[in-house]
Amino acid sequence: MAGRAARLVLLAGAAALASGSQGDREPVYRDCVLQCEERNCSGSALRHFRSRQPIYMSLTGWTCRDDCKYECMWVTVDLYLQEGHRVPQFHGKWPFSRFLFFQEPASAMASFLNGLASLMMLCRYRTSVPASSPMYHTCVAFAWVSLNAWFWSTVFHTRDTDLTEKMDYFCASTVILHSVYLCCVRTVGLQYPAVASTFRALLLLLLTAHVTYLSLVHFDYGYNLAANVAIGLVNVVWWLAWCLQNLRRLPHVWKCMVVVLLLQGLSLLELLDFPPFFWVLDAHAIWHISTIPVHILFFSFLEDDSLYLLKGSEAKFKLD
Template sequence: MAGRAARLVLLAGAAALASGSQGDREPVYRDCVLRCEERNCSGGALRHFRSRQPIYMILAGWTCHDDCKYECMWVTVDMYLQYGHRVPQFHGKWPFSRFLFFQEPASALASFLNGLASLMMLYRYRTSVPASSPMYHTCVAFAWVSLNAWFWSTVFHTRDTDLTEKMDYFCASTVILHSVYLCCVRTVGLQYPAVARAFRAFLLLLLTTHVSYLSLVHFDYGYNLAANVAFGLVNVVWWLTWCLRNHRRLPHVRKCVVVVLLLQGLSLLELLDFPPFFWVLDAHAIWHISTIPVHILFFSFLEDDSLYLLKESEAKFKLA
């Protein structure tokens, strides 16, 4: 929900620096990469590199050029530490110790666990909530959108490329907008289905325009930041307003309040920007880990609310 927006704010800000961080501007790093590529990434040396490269690295898309950047990153980090300087960033990111083919092992694992938690809660929701519940299909669709977003988040942290970065951003935007739609259906759409359908068409057009501009015209990190902040603010304000108006009448709504407030509070972890502990665990990974129980709580709210709506609709049918 809102936490995705907070994450995008900080990711977009970091990505905007990707064209020139301190580490990759360092002459030692640039010279090291140049020499490594000349020595290893052409002719017989390249064939030798490929022959000894593990199959899992090949399948993950790691190239000789990538390997040179990785090795030279650590050469530069060692030089900085030797002279008592702060650890530099490279291409907008802290240096991470690669595990197998995982570029950011902790964040990749945390994203996978978030996806696994979402899958488990989707199974629980579909098991406990009948399809006749008014919110059933909307909630199931939201769960699948969330699963897709966590899949691409896992892939992005496993292997950071232009494609995986964009898919991570686009899926995160989709989750936020779908949460806005979910809120619209819950607060307005059940009474006025035509309004919900029109709003869904508007959100689809908005998402299509957003993704098309970033994909076909220019991937503008500043625009992406502003757009997702706006989406996130609408999401937070709408959900929180509805929750505060109904928390006394509907006790389970308090779960939603806790989710919104926790996601906003936990997003502050991203502000604690520091070199990763043991070159693996950074603030972003900690944030990902902390969101796992929050997503479980949100799906628990959706389950309770859907069962409440089903009971309410059955009561109205009997009265009729």
């Protein structure tokens, strides 16, 4: 134990110069995982592990190696805390206390609640807004894209794998691009449908190139972040400019403006990178929880705006 503690101290001192996650680079962690796999993950020991593993764990893809990594993560965390060092990250994540098969319980539940809120608002939208409204089909499509994104976010926070991680990131990019398209339709496309159609084709091309590069060439986290931030800024500036232009003329526009400002403010939570409270609640989970009312407010805006446009189109039809 003294030798391992000494290696831990040396690693902690050099961690600021190292790349990657501090915890999974720790020799104590690697030795622990290796010994655990040799002891439990082959032959009769593996059969014994599978026989006593809960069915919900096996169905969600938790393996013997995953269990070894989970147990050794806490061995390493305990050692860090005993030596008075900060809690390390493992494989790009803070250590979370697993609940049943949920890898990140708070974020998974928050993503599920966001999806549930989106589903409820979609049902309300389809009930209150006739399909003849000019924005109906675009808004419904946006709602389904959002639902799909929250589904994969829930799956990803439940079980982090290469597939679920990529689907979570790709769906998030799709939502941002669809929000830009939604803004295009609302600000330009109703008067110039050809412009909206051309812009939609361009966005689909961008999304295809983005996904293809990350899937087949190189999954670059830095590029993915930069691309989403860039398109997100376009989305925010475009929506905010339209809101300011129509704030006095349209009484429901305040909802859209509040949503844009809140999302920008709440995104700062992602910069507060701290170990999770009670090993469950971190900044990312808090951000997911805080966005639930924001999505409800945005769908409420879409409902009001669609009804306003419908009323205007009906009045124009009567005049014609």
